Amino acid sequence: MRLVLATRNEDKAREIAAILRGAPAEFVSLAEFPDSPDVEENGDTLEANALLKAESAAGHSGLAAAADDSGLFVDALDGAPGVHSARYAGAERSYAKNNAKLLAELEPLPPEKRTARFECTVALVIPGRTPLFFKGTLPGRIVGTPRGENGFGYDPLFQPDGMEITLAELSPQAKNAISHRFIAFRRLKEFLLAAQPGSES
Numbered sequence: 001m002r003l004v005l006a007t008r009n010e011d012k013a014r015e016i017a018a019i020l021r022g023a024p025a026e027f028v029s030l031a032e033f034p035d036s037p038d039v040e041e042n043g044d045t046l047e048a049n050a051l052l053k054a055e056s057a058a059g060h061s062g063l064a065a066a067a068d069d070s071g072l073f074v075d076a077l078d079g080a081p082g083v084h085s086a087r088y089a090g091a092e093r094s095y096a097k098n099n100a101k102l103l104a105e106l107e108p109l110p111p112e113k114r115t116a117r118f119e120c121t122v123a124l125v126i127p128g129r130t131p132l133f134f135k136g137t138l139p140g141r142i143v144g145t146p147r148g149e150n151g152f153g154y155d156p157l158f159q160p161d162g163m164e165i166t167l168a169e170l171s172p173q174a175k176n177a178i179s180h181r182f183i184a185f186r187r188l189k190e191f192l193l194a195a196q197p198g199s200e201s
Contacts, residue, residue, distance in 0.1 A: 001025045001192070004033070006057035006067035011152045016068075018176055019185040024196040028063070036060045046071055046083060047133055050123035058125040066188060070120040070181060072154050074142060076113050077105060085154070099146060099157055106142055114142040118158065118180040122188050134191065136183025151175060 003025045007013050013029055020027060030036055039056045043049040046069040053067035071085040081088040081102065089097035106114055122134040139161045146156035148168025155167035160178060167175050176182045 002063045003027055004057045004061050004063050004065040005029050006053045006065050012068075012181075015172075015176065015179075015181060016185055018172070019182050020189050023189045023192045025064075025192055030057065033057075033061055041069065043069075044083060046119060046121040047123065049083065050121050050133070051125070051131055054123040054125040054131070058127055062127065064124070064126040066122055066124045068120055068122040068181065068184060070118065072102075072116060072118055072158070074102070074106070074114070074116040076109055076115070095153055099154060102142065102154070102157065103144070111141065111144075116140060116142050116158065118154075120180040120184040122184045124188060124191070132191065134184045134187035136180040136185075136187070138178060138180040138183070 001024070005013060005016055005027055007016070008030050017027060037056060037060065039053050041049040041052060043052055049069035050067050053069070054065045057063075057065035057067060069083070071082045073079045073082050081098070085098070087093050089101045117140065118138040120136045124132045124134070140159050140163075141161075142157050143159050143166060146168070147166045148156050148170070150170060150172060151168040155175070158167050159165065160167065167179070
């Protein structure tokens with residue numbers, strides 16, 4: 001199977017490729033389809049946005065496609081930034097601006113009130129078949145100041161449960177072993193392995 005990874009985010013593409021290594025598929029990126037249309041992520045759930053991207057990539061390429069949508073859900077903010085995590089700071093968004101807005105909104109709250117979770121949903125679209133979804137969750141909390149030089153997005157602010165360091169203080173290999181995206185794409189990898197010819201599953 002040739003499978004399109006429907007993302008133009010180079011950070012995310014590298015992370016996904018590392019997670020899926022060894023799966024029985026040839027992975028290609030949207031970079032191989034430069035005229036593929038941009039997708040407006042206007043769904044109100046992670047599942048909806050992931051499906052929009054996967055269906056667009058599959059329809060344009062004629063290949064199977066997988067896409068994910070991820071979000072940071074902060075309990076004290078009623079789940080925000082949630083599905084809007086990448087666009088939290090508005091039109092002029094950046095990783096730094098998103099992080100600054102989140103810290104400003106949580107500034108009055110003590111550590112025990114800063115619980116949060118990362119969620120990731122992967123949509124797999126194989127032409128002619130019903131779409132499948134694979135999910136991953138990583139619980140933790142938001143720290144008071146950014147820490148660490150690795151990772152991207154909200155990683156410098158997110159401390160996983162059971163750890164004293166943020167995701168950005170972990171090596172890429174250590175992060176990939178626990179992240180919400182790892183869990184979701186690992187489930188996709190397990191599906192691909194089970195579906196290959198000769199599998200007993």
